[in-house]
Amino acid sequence: MTVDVRLTEAQMAAFDAIPNDQVSGIKPAFEKLSVERYLDPAIFEQEKEAIFLNLPMPLAASAQLPGPDTFLRQDIAGKSVLLTRDKGGVARAFVNTCRHRGVTLCPSHELQTGKLVVCPYHAWGYAMDGALTGVPRAEIFSALNKDEYGLSALPCAEGGGMIWVGLRPEGRYDFSVETGQLARELRGIHLDQARHFKTKAFTVKANWKLLMDTTLDSYHVTRLHRNTVASMFSDSPVIVEPVGLHLRNASARGNFAREDLSDKVAMLRKVAVVTYQLFPAATVILSPHYTSVEMFRPISHNETRVEFVMLTQHPQSAEVDERLQRSFDFMCRVFGEEDFWAAELGQEGISSGDLKELTLGGMENQMRTFHGMVDQQINKYYQKA
Numbered sequence: 592m593t594v595d596v597r598l599t600e601a602q603m604a605a606f607d608a609i610p611n612d613q614v615s616g617i618k619p620a621f622e623k624l625s626v627e628r629y630l631d632p633a634i635f636e637q638e639k640e641a642i643f644l645n646l647p648m649p650l651a652a653s654a655q656l657p658g659p660d661t662f663l664r665q666d667i668a669g670k671s672v673l674l675t676r677d678k679g680g681v682a683r684a685f686v687n688t689c690r691h692r693g694v695t696l697c698p699s700h701e702l703q704t705g706k707l708v709v710c711p712y713h714a715w716g717y718a719m720d721g722a723l724t725g726v727p728r729a730e731i732f733s734a735l736n737k738d739e740y741g742l743s744a745l746p747c748a749e750g751g752g753m754i755w756v757g758l759r760p761e762g763r764y765d766f767s768v769e770t771g772q773l774a775r776e777l778r779g780i781h782l783d784q785a786r787h788f789k790t791k792a793f794t795v796k797a798n799w800k801l802l803m804d805t806t807l808d809s810y811h812v813t814r815l816h817r818n819t820v821a822s823m824f825s826d827s828p829v830i831v832e833p834v835g836l837h838l839r840n841a842s843a844r845g846n847f848a849r850e851d852l853s854d855k856v857a858m859l860r861k862v863a864v865v866t867y868q869l870f871p872a873a874t875v876i877l878s879p880h881y882t883s884v885e886m887f888r889p890i891s892h893n894e895t896r897v898e899f900v901m902l903t904q905h906p907q908s909a910e911v912d913e914r915l916q917r918s919f920d921f922m923c924r925v926f927g928e929e930d931f932w933a934a935e936l937g938q939e940g941i942s943s944g945d946l947k948e949l950t951l952g953g954m955e956n957q958m959r960t961f962h963g964m965v966d967q968q969i970n971k972y973y974q975k976a
């Protein structure tokens with residue numbers, strides 16, 4: 592595969608700033624984080640209004656809708672969304688509810704293929720552009736104008752290999768960062784050219800932010816993951832920079848050597864760890880032969896559906912897919928049995944009410960940045976309201 596996209600200057604500057612060792616660049620810290628933010632259902636309601644319904648949500652990697660006439664159900668924060676790719680290749684989003692009697696239109700979370708989404712109840716059929724095209728025994732409805740019964744469209748934009756959706760049909764969303772600066776950076780790491788390998792869903796009994804914390808905490812990597820991925824990483828600080836509301840993180844792999852850094856992404860994947868935290872609740876992590884996308888979909892204040900999506904830059908072959916399957920099973924263990932397990936232990940531990948605050952040190956600086964952004968969005972929303 593020939594890829595001539597180069598990393599952006601901002602990306603290269605971040606990788607150049609990766610320290611050579613495990614000590615320099617660490618700024619010791621001692622900060623407190625209230626446990627209420629993970630426990631209080633009222634705070635979760637505020638997050639829903641001010642963040643999940645109010646900002647563009649990263650709902651899928653583009654590769655999850657691999658071609659025209661494909662569709663996929665994605666749920667988040669009490670909303671069910673139908674993502675489609677129409678015959679022209681345009682990604683669209685709709686409320687996943689049948690306009691007849693309101694049942695969930697696409698019940699499956701698996702990728703579907705076809706020109707129509709057919710309601711499981713009375714078989715009304717909708718085209719990929721949301722138009723109602725088929726109504727069995729249409730003569731029994733005395734005044735049904737099909738043109739007025741299309742699916743409710745949601746604001747949607749695709750850029751850099753991700754599909755972003757606004758969850759309020761009438762809402763006004765600014766997608767400029769997601770389709771501009773962020774998309775340029777994601778193209779730099781070739782996310783838009785990726786192939787979908789596999790997806791696995793988990794239900795985790797933890798607040799969505801505890802799960803985000805696992806992706807924002809470089810302190811745990813060589814400790815919690817001591818039996819799995821620890822040896823691949825250096826226990827060194829992470830260079831964190833905002834891209835709009837999103838974060839780009841660059842850190843060293845275990846075999847980091849500055850002279851190996853280059854603007855070629857294949858080389859970069861080998862010596863550095865690049866992650867993007869897509870606000871509010873998704874993370875993109877680059878590995879040498881694949882890219883992991885973790886999407887955290889809150890169900891309630893203490894339960895989250897997680898989708899781990901594995902993408903790859905390698906074309907399909909039996910040999911490649913066999914190797915990827917091993918990596919996929921391995922990463923399911925790393926995430927499921929280690930990170931998600933730690934998040935559940937966190938939820939369980941703080942639910943007792945015995946601890947009022949968590950303590951953060953100098954290798955948890957990304958977490959402090961992230962929680963500050965969450966607070967800022969809530970304050971901004973309710974000040975305006």
Ligand code: FES
Nearest residue numbers: 689691692710713
């Ligand atoms: S509820 Fe969908 S066709 Fe009746």
Ligand SMILES: [Fe+2]
Nearest residue numbers: 805812816930
């Ligand atoms: Fe982890």
